[in-house]
Amino acid sequence: MAEYKLTTPLTDEDIIKLKAGDVVYLSGVVYTARDAAHMRMVKALDEGKELPFDIKGQVIYYVGPSPARPGKPIGSAGPTTSYRMNPFAPRLIALGQKGMIGKGKMSDEVKQACMKYKACYFASIGGAAAVVGSAVKEAEIIAYPELGPEAVRRLVVEDMPLFVCYDSYGNDLYEMAKKEWAGKFSLA
Amino acid sequence: MAEVRDVSVKDVEEAIYKLALEAAYHLPEDILEAEKKAYEREKSPVAKKVLETIFKNVEVSAQEEFPLCQDTGLAVIFLEVGQDVHFTDGYLVDAINRGVERAYKDGYLRKSTCHPLTRENYGNNLPAIVHTFVVPGDKVRIIFDAKGGGSESMSKVQMMKPADGRDGIIKTVVDWVIEAGPNPCPPVIVGVGIGGDFERAAVMAKHATLRKVGEPSPDPVLAEMEQEIYEKINNSGIGPAGLGGLTTCLGVHIEMEPCHIATLPLGINIACHVNRHKEIVL
Numbered sequence: 001m002a003e004y005k006l007t008t009p010l011t012d013e014d015i016i017k018l019k020a021g022d023v024v025y026l027s028g029v030v031y032t033a034r035d036a037a038h039m040r041m042v043k044a045l046d047e048g049k050e051l052p053f054d055i056k057g058q059v060i061y062y063v064g065p066s067p068a069r070p071g072k073p074i075g076s077a078g079p080t081t082s083y084r085m086n087p088f089a090p091r092l093i094a095l096g097q098k099g100m101i102g103k104g105k106m107s108d109e110v111k112q113a114c115m116k117y118k119a120c121y122f123a124s125i126g127g128a129a130a131v132v133g134s135a136v137k138e139a140e141i142i143a144y145p146e147l148g149p150e151a152v153r154r155l156v157v158e159d160m161p162l163f164v165c166y167d168s169y170g171n172d173l174y175e176m177a178k179k180e181w182a183g184k185f186s187l188a
Numbered sequence: 189m190a191e192v193r194d195v196s197v198k199d200v201e202e203a204i205y206k207l208a209l210e211a212a213y214h215l216p217e218d219i220l221e222a223e224k225k226a227y228e229r230e231k232s233p234v235a236k237k238v239l240e241t242i243f244k245n246v247e248v249s250a251q252e253e254f255p256l257c258q259d260t261g262l263a264v265i266f267l268e269v270g271q272d273v274h275f276t277d278g279y280l281v282d283a284i285n286r287g288v289e290r291a292y293k294d295g296y297l298r299k300s301t302c303h304p305l306t307r308e309n310y311g312n313n314l315p316a317i318v319h320t321f322v323v324p325g326d327k328v329r330i331i332f333d334a335k336g337g338g339s340e341s342m343s344k345v346q347m348m349k350p351a352d353g354r355d356g357i358i359k360t361v362v363d364w365v366i367e368a369g370p371n372p373c374p375p376v377i378v379g380v381g382i383g384g385d386f387e388r389a390a391v392m393a394k395h396a397t398l399r400k401v402g403e404p405s406p407d408p409v410l411a412e413m414e415q416e417i418y419e420k421i422n423n424s425g426i427g428p429a430g431l432g433g434l435t436t437c438l439g440v441h442i443e444m445e446p447c448h449i450a451t452l453p454l455g456i457n458i459a460c461h462v463n464r465h466k467e468i469v470l
Contacts, residue, residue, distance in 0.1 A: 036307050066258045066298040075296055076249075076258040081338045081371050103429065104338075104371035125238055125429045126338060126373035127462045128245040130254035148309045149258075149298050161241075163234075163431060174370050177432025181232055181425030185434045 005159070009057025010098035015118045018164045020171035024122060025159040030059045030101065034080055036150040037143070038088040045091070052143030052152050056096035059122075063101075064149035065133065073139040074155070078129030079103040082121070086110060093119045101162060105174060114166050123165035123173065135160060190272045193326035195470055197275050197283035200328065203468050204287030204316075207332035208263060209295045211464040212255040215246045219377075219438065219463055222401040226375060226435040235433025242428070242461060256462040260297035261334035263288040263316040266395060270325035281318060288316045300337065319391060327469050331398055334464040339372035340457075345390050348452040357382060357454055358413060362420045364456055365437065370430020373460035377401060378417065378440045381455035382410075383447035389455030396441035397459040405442055414440040428461070 001021045006014055008028035018024065031053055033041065041051055062082050066075030082102030089100055090113040098119050100106075103126035114120060124132065138156035145151050165173045220243075227239045249256040265284060277283075292299055292313040299313040323329075344364065348356055361380055381392025404411035417440045427433025438461070447453055 039307075064258060064298065064300075066255050066260060067296045069253055069296050072253065075298070076254045076256070078258050080259070081341065083371065103373065105369060123370070123429065123431065125241050126370075127257050127460055128241045129258040130248040130256060131241060131245045133254045133258065134248055148311060149300070150309065174426075174430050177232075177234070177427060177430070178369070178425040181235075181427055181432045181434065183423050184231065184425065185422035186419060 008059050010059065011057060012118045015098060015120055015168050018120055018167050019169070020164050020167045020173040020176060022164040024162045024164060026059065026122070026162055027158050027160070028156065030061045030155050030157055030160075032061050032063050032065070032153040032155060034062055034064050034150050035084050036147050037152050038085055040144055042088050042091060053154070055092055057098050059099035059101060060092070060097060061101040061155065065139075065153070066129075066149070068139070074133055074136045076129035077133040077136060079124040079126055081126075082106050089113065093117050106166065111166050111170060111172065114168050115170050118168045120164055120168065121166035122162035124162055132160065190326070192272055192274045193270075194276050195273050195328055196277045197280050198277050199470055200275075200280060200330070201283040201287040203330055203470060204265070204284050204332060205291045207330065207466040207468060208288060208291035208297070208334065211332055211334045211466045212260050212295055212297050213249050213252045215249070215256060215462060216465065218401045219461070220246060222438040223375065223461065226438065230433055230435050232427060232433035234431050235427045235435055238428035238431055239435065255295075255297055256464060257336060257460075258298055259300060259336040259338065260292065261336045261464065262300060263313060264333040264335045264394070265316055265318045266331040266333065266398070267318055267320045268323045268329040269320060270327045271322050272326035273328055284316050284318060285314050289314055329467065329469045331465060331467040333394070333398060335394075336460055336462075339376065339460040342368035342372040343393070343457040345386060346454045346456075347386065348454050350450070350452045352452060354413065358417055358420070360454060361417050361456055365421050365458065366424045366426065368458060369426050372458045373462075374426055374430060375428055375435045375438045375461050377438050377459040377463050378421070379457040379459065380440065380442040381453070381457075382442060382444040384445040384453060385447065385451070386453055388445060389453035390457065391455075392443040392445065393455030393457035396443045397457055397463060398465050399441045402439040407444065410442045410444060414442050
């Protein structure tokens with residue numbers, strides 16, 4: 001397991017050195033989007049319109065933060081469950097998206113897209129939302145403000161700790177970790 | 189004849205307001221204790237790191253600037269009303285909803301209710317989901333449960349066959365929690381409702397998640413089933429955040445009621461590692 005410091009936007013070179021289980025400290029801009037925002041982005045593509053941001057090399061964080069208190073850029077901001085974005089992620093990866101941040105399993109189609117187009121799915125710790133929220137330096141709503149917590153935000157993060165979950169070689173950290181620790185509770 | 193006791197719904201509103209804020213920022217002590225015990229036993233270095241992050245999260249949140257989780261949940265309320273209580277000063281459910289709305293606004297908590305089809309967010313986290321039970325006495329017990337969507341989505345009711353019995357129930361629960369894997373934010377608390385009918389199985393399962401973590405059922409048959417499920421889930425290897433380890437589940441809590449001779453309803457409700465609930469008796 002290696003550790004890397006990376007800054008967005010990510011390149012193919014960044015992605016191909018990452019292996020499932022590696023720890024990444026991510027800095028720079030990440031965009032937030034969940035179900036409702038993804039539905040709108042895909043609809044925009046269907047209608048031949050532009051996405052609210054240039055997706056090439058970008059990382060999308062699946063999160064719907066809690067409201068910011070006065071003087072703070074954002075509230076709590078832990079990952080939401082990623083499988084709900086299964087229908088959308090492969091299409092955006094094909095357009096150049098390099099990473100997704102979330103929690104929980106995604107589909108085989110997402111794994112295939114990560115391999116084909118060189119992208120990674122990063123796992124964050126669900127429920128550690130106060131810790132992540134307090135590490136966000138800037139936040140700005142850039143699209144769909146009427147969606148409230150589901151609006152698309154442009155975040156600036158510094159050394160956001162992530163685990164490489166699906167790499168561009170078809171490896172799956174959740175499966176690997178489960179295999180390694182299965183059956184050991186009774187022995188402990 | 190027992191005296192009727194007046195309880196103002198304004199007091200209920202204030203109680204809900206306070207419970208909602210406390211739940212969002214302060215993890216129940218028993219859950220933190222269970223997580224610390226799990227940390228001592230944990231062998232995976234990654235799992236230890238995840239648990240340390242969870243402990244840090246509890247500390248950061250207790251300063252009340254960032255809620256424990258950005259998903260501050262639907263407001264689920266278990267209300268036990270003594271039959272000698274008479275509510276005054278308005279309609280009880282309106283008062284509960286006012287308490288929820290004010291807490292979610294003043295506390296900078298996320299508003300998570302939406303139209304099921306258009307997905308339009310209502311912006312006030314209403315309505316609260318209220319389960320009311322009439323009990324003996326003249327007190328009102330309010331349990332506030334801030335239920336997040338990730339763990340709730342990994343829950344189900346299954347109408348089992350009576351022949352499936354004890355072992356069938358255990359297998360169904362274990363397989364289901366393992367299949368859910370990292371999605372509901374492990375280490376989880378597993379609530380199980382056996383019997384009753386279709387909807388009672390679900391209500392029992394959710395109610396069971398609110399028991400003190402790891403406290404066994406007073407029914408020795410159920411306590412044994414709880415222990416067996418607990419060990420099997422923790423032997424899955426899923427671990428905290430699904431990143432591998434010995435700590436997948438902090439407790440399994442079963443509730444049971446009689447059922448129809450033709451049925452064996454089974455409810456499974458999963459609570460995440462920030463299982464936020466607070467209670468008060470008025």
